[in-house]
Amino acid sequence: MARMSPQQRREAIVAATVAVMERRGIAATTVRDVAAELGTSSGLIHHYVDSMDDLLAKAFAQAAGDDFERTRAAVESGADPIERLTLFFATYAPAEDDIGMQLWLDGWAEAARRPALQKTSRHLNVQWHALLAGIIRDGVAMGVMWCDDVDGAAWRILSLLDGLTLQVVAHGAVLSMAQVDAWSRAGAERELGLAPGALAGDGVGMTRDRAYP
Amino acid sequence: MARMSPQQRREAIVAATVAVMERRGIAATTVRDVAAELGTSSGLIHHYVDSMDDLLAKAFAQAAGDDFERTRAAVESGADPIERLTLFFATYAPAEDDIGMQLWLDGWAEAARRPALQKTSRHLNVQWHALLAGIIRDGVAMGVMWCDDVDGAAWRILSLLDGLTLQVVAHGAVLSMAQVDAWSRAGAERELGLAPGALAGDGVGMTRDRAYP
DNA sequence: AACCCTATTGCGCGGTTGTCCAATAGCCCT
DNA sequence: AGGGCTATTGGACAACCGCGCAATAGGGTT
Numbered sequence: 157m158a159r160m161s162p163q164q165r166r167e168a169i170v171a172a173t174v175a176v177m178e179r180r181g182i183a184a185t186t187v188r189d190v191a192a193e194l195g196t197s198s199g200l201i202h203h204y205v206d207s208m209d210d211l212l213a214k215a216f217a218q219a220a221g222d223d224f225e226r227t228r229a230a231v232e233s234g235a236d237p238i239e240r241l242t243l244f245f246a247t248y249a250p251a252e253d254d255i256g257m258q259l260w261l262d263g264w265a266e267a268a269r270r271p272a273l274q275k276t277s278r279h280l281n282v283q284w285h286a287l288l289a290g291i292i293r294d295g296v297a298m299g300v301m302w303c304d305d306v307d308g309a310a311w312r313i314l315s316l317l318d319g320l321t322l323q324v325v326a327h328g329a330v331l332s333m334a335q336v337d338a339w340s341r342a343g344a345e346r347e348l349g350l351a352p353g354a355l356a357g358d359g360v361g362m363t364r365d366r367a368y369p
Numbered sequence: 370m371a372r373m374s375p376q377q378r379r380e381a382i383v384a385a386t387v388a389v390m391e392r393r394g395i396a397a398t399t400v401r402d403v404a405a406e407l408g409t410s411s412g413l414i415h416h417y418v419d420s421m422d423d424l425l426a427k428a429f430a431q432a433a434g435d436d437f438e439r440t441r442a443a444v445e446s447g448a449d450p451i452e453r454l455t456l457f458f459a460t461y462a463p464a465e466d467d468i469g470m471q472l473w474l475d476g477w478a479e480a481a482r483r484p485a486l487q488k489t490s491r492h493l494n495v496q497w498h499a500l501l502a503g504i505i506r507d508g509v510a511m512g513v514m515w516c517d518d519v520d521g522a523a524w525r526i527l528s529l530l531d532g533l534t535l536q537v538v539a540h541g542a543v544l545s546m547a548q549v550d551a552w553s554r555a556g557a558e559r560e561l562g563l564a565p566g567a568l569a570g571d572g573v574g575m576t577r578d579r580a581y582p
Numbered sequence: 583a584a585c586c587c588t589a590t591t592g593c594g595c596g597g598t599t600g601t602c603c604a605a606t607a608g609c610c611c612t
Numbered sequence: 613a614g615g616g617c618t619a620t621t622g623g624a625c626a627a628c629c630g631c632g633c634a635a636t637a638g639g640g641t642t
Contacts, residue, residue, distance in 0.1 A: 159589055159638055181482055183396045187630065197591050199632080204589095208630060258481055264539040265478035268471055269394060278540040311544065312529060312556050315536060319528030322535075326477040327491040331524065343525050346559055372608050372619055400600065410621050412602080417619095421600060584642090591636065599628070606621065612614090 166204055168194055173215035178255045182212055182262040182273075213272035216263050220280050223256060228287055237295030238354065244288065245341050246358045248317065257325045260318075285310050292348065302349035309347050316343045379417055381407055386428035391468045395425055395475040395486075426485035429476050433493050436469060441500055450508030451567065457501065458554050459571040461530065470538045473531075498523050505561065515562035522560050529556045 160168065172193040176185045187208060191198040205211045230247040234240030267274035289310035295301030303309045320336040341355040373381065385406040389398045400421060404411040418424045443460040447453030480487035502523035508514030516522045533549040554568040 162589080165589080181478070184482075186628085188628085197593095198630090199592070200590055202631060258478075261474075261478045261481075264535055265394075265471075265474045267539045268474075269397075274540065278543060281536070281540060282543065308548075308552055308555075311533065311536070311548075312552055315532030316525060316529045316556075317532070318535060319530070319532030320524065322477060322531060323494065323524070323528060326480045327487065327494060330491055330495065335521075335524075339521055339525055342521075343529075343556075343560075347556075375619080378619080399598080401598090410623095411600095412622070413620055415601065586641085587639095589636105589638080591634105593633090593635105595630105595632085597629080600626100602625080603623095604621105605623105606619105608617105608619075610615105610617085612616105 162204070165200075169201060169204055169211070170215050170218050173211055174219045177212070177215055177219070177262070178259055182216065182259070182266050185212065209270060209272060213270065213276060216259070216273055217276040217280075219256075219259055220263065220276070224280055224283055224287075231287060231291065236300070237291050237298060238300055238350075240291045241295070241344065242355050242357060244291065245317075245337065245344070245355060257321050261322065261325055281314075285314055288314055295348065303347065313340070313344045313347055316340055375417070378413075382414060382417055382424070383428050383431050386424055387432045390425070390428055390432070390475075391472055395429065395472070395479050398425065422483060422485060425479075426483065426489060429472070429486055430489040430493075432469075432472055433476065433489070437493055437496055437500075444500060444504065449513070450504050450511060451513055451563075453504045454508070454557065455568050455570060457504065458530075458550065458557070458568060470534050474535065474538055494527075498527055501527055508561065516560065526553070526557045526560060529553055 169190065173185065173190050176189045176193050180189065187201050188198050190211070191201055201211070205214075227244060227247045230243045231240045234243045263273060263277050267277045285307075289306055292301060292303060292306050292310055296303055296306065317336075317340045320331065320340055323331045324333055324336055342352065344350075345352055345354055382403065386398065386403050389402045389406050393402065400414050401411050403424070404414055414424070418427075440457065440460045443456045444453045447456045476486060476490050480490045498520075502519055505514060505516060505519050505523055509516055509519065530549075530553045533544065533553055536544045537546055537549055555565065557563075558565055558567050
């Protein structure tokens with residue numbers, strides 16, 4: 157294989173590990189699989205990585221962190237809390253097509269047995285909660301949302317979304333992605349005292365006083 | 370080891386597999402672990418079981434089915450829908466101490482890659498939904514609950530419970546079990562138009578017109 | 583062009599896995 | 613009491629795992 161700079165090779169290894177993890181699952185990902193994914197020898201992996209556990213933790217942090225950053229960037233582009241919350245749902249749902257959420261599910265299950273992985277998983281989840289709680293706090297302060305317990309509401313909305321998505325990923329045809337999307341938005345509307353449909357749409361070009369056609 | 374009847378031995382093997390699965394996780398459970406658990410040789414396992422996948426699927430079905438039956442029995446002892454729903458929360462939460470819910474988490478993650486396991490997981494989950502939806506339907510018919518979309522509400526309440534419990538199992542100290550219990554009941558109260566605190570308590574000896582001390 | 587540093591290779595090691603099988607031993611029936 | 617059915621044993625087998633190491637090869641520097 158072509159000789160790469162250590163920095164490039166490191167990134168390539170992590171990227172290949174993510175790809176294999178998404179296909180085979182975290183626990184079933186092996187050094188030889190990763191090596192085959194990027195067409196090199198297995199020995200090369202250990203030249204850059206201390207242990208397999210480290211590699212799996214790094215790869216999970218990379219994939220999960222990317223998911224979060226994408227949603228965070230989208231949310232920050234929203235003009236007001238309602239639009240930001242709508243963007244939150246719009247970017248969360250479609251990304252977790254099938255494969256992305258499966259990785260989260262694996263991560264949660266493995267977290268109890270791999271300390272390094274649990275640490276990143278917990279940290280990411282707290283960030284998701286903080287992002288959502290920030291939107292709600294702004295909305296309450298601006299008088300467009302109503303909620304006694306912001307932190308609790310954020311955890312409930314997030315957990316509802318996770319729980320519903322879990323059904324789709326783990327059980328396939330029982331629930332559809334469209335239902336998950338609609339029901340999680342409906343749950344948030346109820347939680348925050350919003351009118352039904354207040355969080356509908358993709359959030360793009362949305363304004364609070366826009367007339368519905 | 371003492372010679373057993375095939376029926377007894379089969380049950381002993383499944384029970385031992387459940388015990389090992391709860392301790393080590395589904396994916397990490399080996400034939401030798403199960404054999405050691407019940408003090409026999411590893412060869413004996415394959416005399417009763419076609420493959421390891423089959424055994425894991427059977428054991429998961431047993432453990433998960435027991436969980437469901439326990440809650441179902443408790444719910445059926447309730448006098449009215451409010452009491453039955455309270456019993457639902459009371460028996461769901463404490464059972465999933467740590468170890469029981471970890472098994473569900475493992476099962477969900479493995480479901481995507483083990484067809485036999487996915488089938489039982491999906492079937493069980495539909496039963497959980499049906500149990501909850503039945504309670505809500507009765508409550509709406511009797512005029513003690515208010516809900517437009519019974520099936521959707523049942524999925525939301527169930528998924529909220531799963532999602533919150535997941536946080537505790539996977540991430541430890543981020544959320545407490547008491548918060549999960551309180552928040553999931555609060556979510557259900559909001560979802561069904563009940564007064565805050567309407568679903569509090571353990572449901573034992575509860576009556577609708579009981580005066581609070 | 584010669585050289586040195588290091589990215590990369592290919593294989594071997596010890597250990598663990600699921601699966602299988604001949605040999606053994608315990609229980610029931612006659 | 614003896615014989616047959618089968619539950620049970622314990623190890624062999626091939627495949628796979630993470631990991632380490634001597635040998636090789638490629639590219640920037642002098």
